[in-house]
Amino acid sequence: MEETTGSTEGPADAGNRVLDGAALKALAHPLRIQLLEVLSSYGPQTASSIGKRIGESSGSTSYHLRQLARHSLVREVDRGSARERWWERPPGSLTLSTPELEQDPTTREATRQVNRQFERGRSEALAAFMAGGCESVPPEWADAAVIATMNAYLTADQLAALTHEMTGILREKLDAYRSEPGASGTRPVQLHFNAFPLIDPQESS
Incomplete structure (x- = not known):
């Protein structure tokens, strides 16, 4: 399973990292997922600026950022004054x-916790946009947004081929539009691509 949330800076195909058990366990904390998502969405931040976004103290965010940095999930970036430490997501x-991680009950549970937190963040972001409707963003942004659901019957091989192809297309296309965080006329945008087999309750009854 691949979590394709990426940094706002750098090319979309900058590389794929397979997390080891230690990194997974370090990430399996709701606040650390939030820190990673803020850096992914808004670019480099300080512990204080992240804390203001998510309602946490700078002491708490600073501690958890350091724990993420121990596993190279975030890194310091040279900007601002010497008094402020800036962080970014690679x-x-x-x-x-x-398959190897799935064989270990501990890392398997850590993976599930991380995935649940990522999905919760995605759901909350979408819910926030839908709740505000056209009033939450300027009209041109509301017109440019789309929420789409498509259904199909596929084999496992077809689903694997489709997800691989579509993920590659999204990454390639995104590079053509990628801007620096804070560039004039831009705002954070999140892309979702979900494809999965539906579980029919009648089949398990």
Whole structure:
């Protein structure tokens, strides 16, 4: 399973990192997922600026950022004054599950916790946009947004081929539009691509 949330800076195909058990366990904390998502969405931040976004103290965010940095999930970036430490998420995607990790009950549970937190963040972001409707963003941004659901019957091989192809297309296309965080006329944008087999309750009854 691949978590394709990427950094706002750098090319979308900057690389894929397969997390080891230690990194997974370090990430399996709700606040650390939030820190990673803020850096992914808004670019480099200080512990204080992240804390203001998510309602946490700078002491708490600073501690958890350092723990993420121990596993190279975030890194310091040279900007601002010497009094402020800035952090960023390295570009690229994260693979959270491999057959080897799934064999270990501890890392398997850590993977599930991380995936649940990522999905909760995605759901909350979408819910916030839908709740505000056209009033939450300027009209041109509301017109440019789309929420789409498509259904199909596929084999496992077809689904694997489709997800691989579509993920590659999204990454390639995104590079043509990628801007620096804070560039004039830009705002954070999140892209979702979900493809999965539906579980029919009648089949398990």
